[in-house]
Amino acid sequence: MTTSPLRLGISRCLLGDEVRFDGGHKQDHFLTDVLGPYVEWVPVCPEVEAGLGTPREAMRLVGNPHRPRLMTIKSKHDHTEAMESMIDVRLNSLQTLDLSGFVFKRGSPSCGVERVRVYTAQGMPSHSGVGIFAKAFVEQFPLIPVEEEGRLSDPSLRENFIERVFCYRRFQDLVQNGVTKQALIRFHTIHKYLLLAHSPQHYETMGRLVGQVGGYRLKELTSQYGEHFMKALTMKATVRKHVNVLQHIVGYFKSRLATHEKAELLGVISDYHRGMTPLIVPLTLVKHYVQILDVGYIRDQVYLNPHPKELMLRNHA
Numbered sequence: 001m002t003t004s005p006l007r008l009g010i011s012r013c014l015l016g017d018e019v020r021f022d023g024g025h026k027q028d029h030f031l032t033d034v035l036g037p038y039v040e041w042v043p044v045c046p047e048v049e050a051g052l053g054t055p056r057e058a059m060r061l062v063g064n065p066h067r068p069r070l071m072t073i074k075s076k077h078d079h080t081e082a083m084e085s086m087i088d089v090r091l092n093s094l095q096t097l098d099l100s101g102f103v104f105k106r107g108s109p110s111c112g113v114e115r116v117r118v119y120t121a122q123g124m125p126s127h128s129g130v131g132i133f134a135k136a137f138v139e140q141f142p143l144i145p146v147e148e149e150g151r152l153s154d155p156s157l158r159e160n161f162i163e164r165v166f167c168y169r170r171f172q173d174l175v176q177n178g179v180t181k182q183a184l185i186r187f188h189t190i191h192k193y194l195l196l197a198h199s200p201q202h203y204e205t206m207g208r209l210v211g212q213v214g215g216y217r218l219k220e221l222t223s224q225y226g227e228h229f230m231k232a233l234t235m236k237a238t239v240r241k242h243v244n245v246l247q248h249i250v251g252y253f254k255s256r257l258a259t260h261e262k263a264e265l266l267g268v269i270s271d272y273h274r275g276m277t278p279l280i281v282p283l284t285l286v287k288h289y290v291q292i293l294d295v296g297y298i299r300d301q302v303y304l305n306p307h308p309k310e311l312m313l314r315n316h317a
Contacts, residue, residue, distance in 0.1 A: 004176070005040045006169050009094065009102035009137075011111045012045040014149050019045040023055040028149045031103060035162070038308055042097055046110040046133035050086040052079060061109045061118040065128040068118050070109055080132070083110065087136045094137075099144055100172065101165035104134050106150035113138075113148050143230045144168065155316035156236075164233045166307045167191070171226055179222050181213045188225075193245045193303035195232050200241070202232030243273045245303065246282055253293050265289070280314040 012019045016027035048054060057075060061068035069080045104111040111131045118129035130138075138146060145164035152158045174187050188210045195203040206228045213221060246269050254262050265285055271277045283304065290298045298304070307313060 004098070004169065004173055006038060006100055006165065007040045007042055007097055008165065009042045009044055009099050011103065011105035011108065011149075012043040012048070013105055014103060015041060015043055017043065017045070019048050019054050021047070021054070021056050021058045026105060026149075028103075028152075030152060030158075031149065034311065038311070039165075042094070042099065044090065044094075044133075046083060046086060046090070046131075047079075049090060050079065050082045052082070059109050061116060061129045061132070062121070063118070065118045065126065068129055068132070070132055083132050087133055090133075091136060091140050095140075098172065098176075099141070100169040101145040101147075101161070102137060103152070104131065104146060104148050106148040108134075110134070113146055143226060145230070155313075159313040159316075160233070160237070162311060162313060163194075163306050164230065167194070167233055167302070168230060170302070171229060175222060175226075179218060181218065184213060184218070184222060184225065185210055190300050191229075191302050193249065193301050194306055195229075196248075197237040197241050197245045197303060199232040199235040202228055202235065206232070239273060239275070242279055243269060246272075246286060249286055249290075249298055249301075249303075252298055253289055253295050256293055257289065261289075278315050280312075283314060 010031065013024075013026045014028045014031055016025050016032065018025045020026065047056065047059070057072040057077070059070055059072050059079065062071045063069050069078055070083050071078055071080075104113050106112055107116060108131050109116060109129075110133045113130060113134050115127040116129040116131055117125045117127055119125050134146070137144075145161055145168055147157070147161040152161065170187070174183060177183070188206060192203070195206065206225060209221060209225050209228070250265060250269070254265070257265065265282070268277065268282045268285055272279060272282050287304050289295075290304070
């Protein structure tokens with residue numbers, strides 16, 4: 001799938017490390033047992049690394065949601081400066097590790113990605129904040145896919161995050177291997193149907209960029225392309241868009257199929273369209289014919305195999 005290690009940051013408690021304020025952990029078995037064999041985890045616990053110890057007094061965000069303070073709940077001790085000092089050092093170290101994604105602990109005042117409680121001086125909460133470390137990470141690494149472990153229990157969100165992680169690793173490899181005009185064009189070509197399944201509009205914009213590859217500085221063009229590429233993949237891949245892609249792919253070889261083969265293939269695509277079967281069913285049949293008929297252009301499409309099949313990410317209806 002990739003030519004470099006798939007290295008992901010993760011909140012340490014999700015690996016089962018007992019680093020939470022109460023001395024416990026929040027191990028996520030999908031992350032450790034299912035995804036774990038395919039990635040190299042880089043564990044981070046901002047509060048422990050800021051020197052706050054385990055166990056420790058519980059903390060929360062207080063004040064302006066856009067720039068809150070990190071305060072202990074009972075003693076009202078302000079740990080914001082300690083956290084910010086740690087963040088500066090830690091982000092610099094993460095810069096060298098070439099991360100392809102990060103899984104954060106939901107709701108944490110240091111690691112929550114969204115809807116983190118921020119309290120007013122009078123103790124009234126609003127779900128409008130972002131964990132201090134998570135906010136700084138996203139600002140410094142805007143293209144790196146991030147997600148909270150709680151949202152990964154949703155099959156479609158899980159699939160989207162892991163797909164983005166593998167795609168970002170491929171983009172990193174493109175850049176690090178010394179991108180050329182031909183390499184950028186090929187990268188765009190093999191991701192065509194995956195991009196169309198997410199955002200035809202972004203795909204068209206990126207196509208225009210690639211079409212101008214001779215008129216721009218390659219480094220600038222690649223940077224713009226990467227921003228559109230990762231943005232496109234955050235768009236929801238709907239059933240309708242998947243069906244459109246499948247029909248396009250089938251158009252490359254359906255004239256070479258026997259009548260009953262064609263009917264079977266179009267039938268399973270229709271079943272998927274009506275919600276009667278998961279995406280993996282028509283995809284498996286499509287991949288079978290692509291191999292049998294040796295349809296090279298389609299065989300090379302990332303859409304057919306965006307992540308290891310063992311993760312079973314396209315099995316939900």
